[in-house]
Amino acid sequence: xxxxxxxxxxxxxxxxxxxxxxxxxxxxxxxxxxxxxxxxxxxxxxxxxxxxxxxxxxxxxxxxxxxxxxxxxxxxxxxxxxxxxxxxxxxxxxxxxxxxxxxxxxxxxxxxxxxxxxxxxxxxxxxxxxxxxxxxxxxxxxxxxxxxxxxxxxxxxxxxxxxxxxxxxxxxxxxxxxxxxxxxxxxxxxxxxxxxxxxxxxxxxxxxxxxxxxxxxxxxxxxxxxxxxxxxxxxxxxxxxxxxxxxxxxxxxxxxxxxxxxxxxxxxxxxxxxxxxxxxxxxxxxxxxxxxxxxxxxxxxxxxxxxxxxxxxxxxxxxxxxxxxxxxxxxxxxxxxxxxxxxxxxxxxxxxxxxxxxxxxxxxxxxxxxxxxxxxxxxxxxxxxxxxxxxxxxxxxxxxxxxxxxxxxxxxxxxxxxxxxxxxxxxxxxxxxxxxxxxxxxxxxxxxxxxxxxxxxxxxxxxxxxxxxxxxxxxxxxxxxxxxxxxxxxxxxxxxxxxxxxxxxxxxxxxxxxxxxxxxxxxxxxxxxxxxxxxxxxxxxxxxxxxxxxxxxxxxxxxxxxxxxxxxxxxxxxxxxxxxxxxxxxxxxxxxxxxxxxxxxxxxxxxx
Numbered sequence: 001x002x003x004x005x006x007x008x009x010x011x012x013x014x015x016x017x018x019x020x021x022x023x024x025x026x027x028x029x030x031x032x033x034x035x036x037x038x039x040x041x042x043x044x045x046x047x048x049x050x051x052x053x054x055x056x057x058x059x060x061x062x063x064x065x066x067x068x069x070x071x072x073x074x075x076x077x078x079x080x081x082x083x084x085x086x087x088x089x090x091x092x093x094x095x096x097x098x099x100x101x102x103x104x105x106x107x108x109x110x111x112x113x114x115x116x117x118x119x120x121x122x123x124x125x126x127x128x129x130x131x132x133x134x135x136x137x138x139x140x141x142x143x144x145x146x147x148x149x150x151x152x153x154x155x156x157x158x159x160x161x162x163x164x165x166x167x168x169x170x171x172x173x174x175x176x177x178x179x180x181x182x183x184x185x186x187x188x189x190x191x192x193x194x195x196x197x198x199x200x201x202x203x204x205x206x207x208x209x210x211x212x213x214x215x216x217x218x219x220x221x222x223x224x225x226x227x228x229x230x231x232x233x234x235x236x237x238x239x240x241x242x243x244x245x246x247x248x249x250x251x252x253x254x255x256x257x258x259x260x261x262x263x264x265x266x267x268x269x270x271x272x273x274x275x276x277x278x279x280x281x282x283x284x285x286x287x288x289x290x291x292x293x294x295x296x297x298x299x300x301x302x303x304x305x306x307x308x309x310x311x312x313x314x315x316x317x318x319x320x321x322x323x324x325x326x327x328x329x330x331x332x333x334x335x336x337x338x339x340x341x342x343x344x345x346x347x348x349x350x351x352x353x354x355x356x357x358x359x360x361x362x363x364x365x366x367x368x369x370x371x372x373x374x375x376x377x378x379x380x381x382x383x384x385x386x387x388x389x390x391x392x393x394x395x396x397x398x399x400x401x402x403x404x405x406x407x408x409x410x411x412x413x414x415x416x417x418x419x420x421x422x423x424x425x426x427x428x429x430x431x432x433x434x435x436x437x438x439x440x441x442x443x444x445x446x447x448x449x450x451x452x453x454x455x456x457x458x459x460x461x462x463x464x465x466x467x468x469x470x471x472x473x474x475x476x477x478x479x480x481x482x483x484x485x486x487x488x489x490x491x492x493x494x495x496x497x498x499x500x501x502x503x504x505x506x507x508x509x510x511x512x513x514x515x516x517x518x519x520x521x522x523x524x525x526x527x528x529x530x531x532x533x534x535x536x537x538x539x540x541x542x543x544x545x546x547x548x549x550x551x552x553x554x555x556x557x558x559x560x561x562x563x564x565x566x567x568x569x570x571x572x573x574x575x576x577x578x579x580x581x582x583x584x585x586x587x588x589x590x591x592x593x594x595x596x597x598x599x600x601x602x603x604x605x606x607x608x
Contacts, residue, residue, distance in 0.1 A: 023242040026252050031171035033237055034256040036121055036230030036316035038178065039309045041263040043128075043373075044070075044227025045271055046284040051220035053278060055211045058203045060272055062217060063224075067268040070224045071261055073420070076413035077228060078257035080388055081235045082250050083406055087394070089246040091323050093235035094383035094390075099331075101390035101397075105443065110383040111328050112442035113435075114232070117379035118317035118324070121230070122358035124376055126151045127367050129311030132303070144367040149359050151311050156355035159318040160348055170312050177305040178259060184302055185266030188292045192273045201275030222423035226377040227264055230313070231256075232384065236320040314358070322350030332453040333446040374431040378424040381417050382435075388414035472559040473500040477548060479540075479566060479587060480504050483524045490567035490602040491525060500560065504530045505547060509538045540583055541590050552596060563598040564591055570605045 024032070048066055052059040081093075088096050094114060099107025130148040134141045158169060191197050203209075234253045241248040267285065270276070274291045276284050289302040322338070326347055329338040342348025365372070391410040395403040424432050476499045480487045494502050504525070506517050514532045521530045533543040552562045568584035571577055584601065591599050 023245075024240050025242055026248050026255070028168065028171055029234070029237075029241055029248070029252045030255055031174040032315050032319055033233050033240075033252065034230070034259070034316070035170070035174050035309060036125065036233060036313040037228065037256060037260050038174065038230075038263065039125065039313035040227040040229055041181070041260065041267055042283065042285050042306050042310060044224055044264060045267045046278050047223035047226055048220045048268070049271060049276070049278045049284060051216065051223050055209060055216065057275070057277055058207060059209045059212055060275070061203050061205045061207060062209070062212065062220070063268050063272055064205060066217065066221050066224055067265060069221050070227065071265065073225060073413070073416045074228055074231070074257060074261055074264075076388075076409055076416060077231050077384065078253060079409045080391060080413045081232060082253055083391060083409070084235045084387065085238060085246050085249045085253065087391070088235075089238055091236055091238040091327065093232050093320075093324070094387035095236075095324060095327055097390040097394075098383070098386040101393040102386060106386050106390070108333065108443050108446050109439060110386045111324060111333070112439055112446065113379045113382045114236070114324055115321065115328075116438065116442070117229075117376060117383075118321040119354060119357045119361060120372055120376040120379060121317040122152060122155075122314040122354060123361040123365070124372055125313035125317075126155075126311055126358070127362060127365075129307050129309075129313075130367060132307035132310060145363060148362045148367050152314070152355055152358050152362065155312075155314055155318060156351060159315070159346065159351045160342065162346055170315055173305060173308040173312055177309040178263070180298075180302045180305045181263050181266070183298065184289055184292050185263070185270060188270040188274070188288065189266070191292065192270075197273050202272055218419070218423050219427045222420045222427065225381070225420045226373060227260070229377055229380045230316050231260075232380070232387070233316045233320040236324050239323060240319065317354060317358075318351055321354045322347035325350040325353075328446070332450050334449060336453075374424060374428040375434060378421060378428075378432045378435055381421040381424065384417040385414055385421055388417055470559055471561045474498075474561050474563055475500055475551060475555050476502045477551060477562065477564045478502060478504045479544060479564070480506050481583065483520055486567045486569045486604040489604045490565050491528065493602050494565050497563075499563070502528050503551070504528050505544060506530060506532045507535050507540045507543055508532060509535055541586060544587065545590065545594070548591070548594070548597060556596065561598060562596065563600060566599060566601045568601050568603050570603050572606050572608055 045063070045067070048063050049060060052062055084093065084097055090096075095107055095111035098110040126148045127144075130144055130151065133147065134144055140147065234249050234256065238245050238249045241252070267288065270288045270292070271284055274288060276287045276291070278284055279287070283306075285306055286303060289299045293299045293302070325334060325338040328334045329336055337349045338347060338353075340347070340349060342351075361372075388410045392407060392414060395407040395410065474497060476494045476497065478487075478490055478494055491502075491504075504521070506521075508514055508517060511534060514534060518530060518532065521528075531547065533547055535543050548562065548564060555562050564587075566584045566588050571580070588599055588601060591597055
């Protein structure tokens with residue numbers, strides 16, 4: 001039943017040699033890996049205006065030079081990540097760059113920040129898209145959390161079906177959003193150039209504004225830089241591209257940078273010329289669309305595609321999180337299960353983990369995750385800063401041909417990213433302080449996991465100095481609850497092992513049951529020794545383990561191995577298990593962690 005449902009939702013399993021079919025071409029990759037960055041233009045320009053409005057609407061002309069600054073940072077990041085793609089063609093992005101050039105712990109800070117950031121990407125994007133939908137249909141507002149969770153489940157299922165299937169489905173809304181904004185920006189700028197927009201709607205560029213300060217401008221710049229979240233995703237997901245993967249990834253990154261620059265600049269310019277004032281009730285993009293188109297089909301087309309892109313921006317996290325997790329898992333900093341490919345050749349453990357953690361976050365914040373945006377942004381700029389710095393160190397150390405321009409690009413990106421990070425801490429500390437708590441905790445978790453894997457490797461390595469213990473014989477202990485086919489089956493197996501001794505152990509809860517069972521046993525298998533352990537407190541585990549410990553201590557003196565054979569009957573139907581007390585499972589679970597005791601289960605399958 002479960003297998004049929006899984007096949008229906010996810011599809012049939014794919015062979016390992018079909019992995020090439022799951023690679024992305026540039027068109028699909030641009031859609032699913034750029035959705036986070038492109039969706040940021042829906043709120044990035046608005047963040048700049050929200051800071052400037054604290055002075056007055058007259059200060060809005062400063063959004064133009066601030067946007068130029070954001071574009072300079074975008075250019076530095078695009079050029080830098082292009083260099084990272086060619087320098088580290090197997091993916092990993094900021095984590096790999098930081099680890100190899102700055103050391104283990106800077107790498108873990110970058111990796112930990114990005115893992116958390118991708119979880120925030122899903123939660124924030126889906127919640128924002130849900131808000132856009134419930135704003136259009138207010139009667140759905142009480143169901144915000146349920147709708148957001150359903151969206152996460154749908155996107156998770158799509159990604160479990162494979163990269164190419166999710167890309168084929170999700171590419172259409174992304175390109176429709178880009179088309180809608182291009183039409184809006186084109187028509188809006190045409191109206192500006194032809195004088196159809198009144199000049200009194202905006203303050204002329206260069207007008208002196210009282211109260212403006214460098215600190216405020218830097219705050220507005222850092223807020224606007226939130227539009228650059230998601231730029232690093234392509235460098236993490238290089239293995240998802242068709243060959244030649246680095247070339248295709250670099251071209252996709254360049255296309256994303258151009259689209260992001262055009263859309264961001266266009267919205268900033270239109271917001272300035274149309275005199276748009278940010279409002280809690282209506283977004284800046286919505287106001288621009290209404291001014292340009294009026295309340296017609298195109299207005300709702302822009303609103304609809306914006307809502308879709310906000311939801312689908314989550315898919316960037318689903319593309320990058322599993323691949324980053326693979327790199328961390330290969331380095332033994334998170335569980336190895338993240339390196340395993342699922343039925344559809346995707347890293348399904350990473351996909352499912354991301355979905356579950358995102359749902360937990362959405363439920364915990366009741367779908368109101370907008371307060372996480374500053375934390376989300378600072379979680380990106382920390383890896384930005386570390387990766388740029390790591391590339392600086394790489395060029396200084398290696399000094400390859402043409403390294404000076406590369407160093408200048410990375411230095412520019414590192415300095416601006418560091419300034420933005422510091423501005424987030426200085427201006428929005430009340431919202432970003434959790435990063436100072438969870439990052440050290442994540443690094444500690446990485447350290448403990450790595451330490452465990454190293455300890456396991458040391459103990460499993462065949463070159464260890466610890467000599468193997470010789471086994472001279474075997475003593476079998478067989479817990480029995482009654483005289484049945486299950487016990488008979490287990491006894492036959494025990495005798496086939498040629499053990500030195502077989503001891504049947506019965507644990508009665510009533511005194512009078514001792515003699516009754518012993519009489520039955522003498523008739524059943526008199527050649528097998530029976531030990532009865534009366535349990536006045538009705539526990540099977542306690543007296544049984546005490547007996548096993550006693551036997552094990554005596555057996556170890558003669559280098560004998562103790563094996564506990566656990567009889568277990570298997571019902572024909574799975575749900576029948578809840579009708580039985582599962583004593584065999586309890587015994588096995590309890591004995592599994594006892595040293596020098598081997599546990600063997602002998603199943604007896606019921607026919608009906």
